[in-house]
Amino acid sequence: MNFKTFRRTTCVLCATAAVAAGLSACAPILIGGGAVVGAMVATDRRTTGAQVEDEGIELRTANRIRDTMGDRVHVNVTSFNRQVLLTGEAPRAEDRQRVEQIALGVENVRSVVNELGIGAPSSLTQRSNDTFITGKVRASLVDAKDLVANAFKVVTEREIVYLMGRVTQREATRATDIARGVNGVRKVVRVFEIVSEEELARAAVRAQQQPAPVVQDPAAASYPPASVAPAGGSVQSAPLAPLPATQPAPATGVVTQPVR
Numbered sequence: 001m002n003f004k005t006f007r008r009t010t011c012v013l014c015a016t017a018a019v020a021a022g023l024s025a026c027a028p029i030l031i032g033g034g035a036v037v038g039a040m041v042a043t044d045r046r047t048t049g050a051q052v053e054d055e056g057i058e059l060r061t062a063n064r065i066r067d068t069m070g071d072r073v074h075v076n077v078t079s080f081n082r083q084v085l086l087t088g089e090a091p092r093a094e095d096r097q098r099v100e101q102i103a104l105g106v107e108n109v110r111s112v113v114n115e116l117g118i119g120a121p122s123s124l125t126q127r128s129n130d131t132f133i134t135g136k137v138r139a140s141l142v143d144a145k146d147l148v149a150n151a152f153k154v155v156t157e158r159e160i161v162y163l164m165g166r167v168t169q170r171e172a173t174r175a176t177d178i179a180r181g182v183n184g185v186r187k188v189v190r191v192f193e194i195v196s197e198e199e200l201a202r203a204a205v206r207a208q209q210q211p212a213p214v215v216q217d218p219a220a221a222s223y224p225p226a227s228v229a230p231a232g233g234s235v236q237s238a239p240l241a242p243l244p245a246t247q248p249a250p251a252t253g254v255v256t257q258p259v260r
Contacts, residue, residue, distance in 0.1 A: 045151050045166045045203065046081055053108055054079040061106045065099055074121035075099055078155050080164040082110035085191055087157040089117045113191050115162065122158060130156040133184050137161055140178050147171060147178075154179075159186035166193045168200055 044051055057079040065075050073095055075088040084103050090096040100114045122130075134156040141149040152175055153164040161179045165171075172192050179188045195203075 045148075045200075050081055053082065057082060057084060057106060057108060061103050061109070064102050064106060068102055069095065069099060073099060073116075075116065076155065076157065077103070078153060078162075078164065079109075080153050080191075081166060081193060082108055083164075083191070083193075084109050084112045085115065085155065085162060085164060086112065087115050087155060087162065089119050089121050091118070091120070093118060115157070115160075115189065117158065126158060129184070130159065133159065133161065133182065136182050137179050137185070140182055141175060144174065144178055147174060156185075159184060160189060161185050161187070162189045162191055164191045166195055168197055169194055170197075 046054070058077045061077045061079070061084060062075070065073070065077070069075075073088065073090045075086055075090070078085040078087070084106075086099060086103060090099060096114065096116045096118060099116060100112050103109060103112045103114075134154050137154045137156070138149065141147055141152055141154070148171075151165045151167055151171065155162040155164070161182075163172075163175055163179060165175075167175070172190060172194060176188050176190055179185055
């Protein structure tokens with residue numbers, strides 16, 4: 001079994017295990033052991049500091065929403081390059097807006113994409129199905145020979161697939177087409193940072209010149225209060241400088257693409 005087949009197989013197996021455990025739609029799907037996690041960190045197009053900061057943003061935002069809103073809302077928080085995606089449900093439009101304001105007030109959040117639906121929280125069955133869809137989309141991205149699967153974050157909520165990442169226009173179109181073709185996907189929403197092929201090439205050169213990230217045993221790691229280490233270990237990196245909490249999102253930051 002080659003490495004790519006191994007990654008695809010473990011992706012599907014982890015998704016199935018998540019369904020059995022009844023995890024929420026945004027639960028992370030871990031691929032393999034420490035060596036594979038280290039490879040994923042190394043191939044991520046964000047800087048190491050941005051990866052660590054995104055984990056911290058997700059934790060801080062989720063904690064603030066829970067402390068403020070309690071059980072009135074069901075919210076999943078996903079951060080990529082300090083752009084926060086909110087998915088889930090809120091009972092009223094006022095609650096939906098309040099959650100967005102809470103997220104905007106979190107340190108280092110650059111912008112917020114509010115995709116919360118108005119209504120009752122989704123059922124456990126729905127969330128389990130969403131988790132399984134996420135696994136199938138991830139596996140399909142791994143199968144694609146012309147894409148770097150780890151360049152994408154995949155979140156599924158109520159059979160709507162959200163794609164995040166720092167990608168070229170070609171990659172964005174290709175990944176959207178792949179997600180559309182997965183059984184059970186109702187719609188695809190793209191939350192991409194679009195970069196040119198030249199910019200991507202320059203970033204790859206810079207990444208090769210940086211030292212490899214250090215992945216440690218989580219039991220021996222010590223994490224700063226404002227950061228959370230990625231699953232599987234601690235990547236030692238200084239947190240990013242704070243940004244204004246109310247900085248507006250770029251005009252082209254989100255592209256919504258329904259499945260036809």
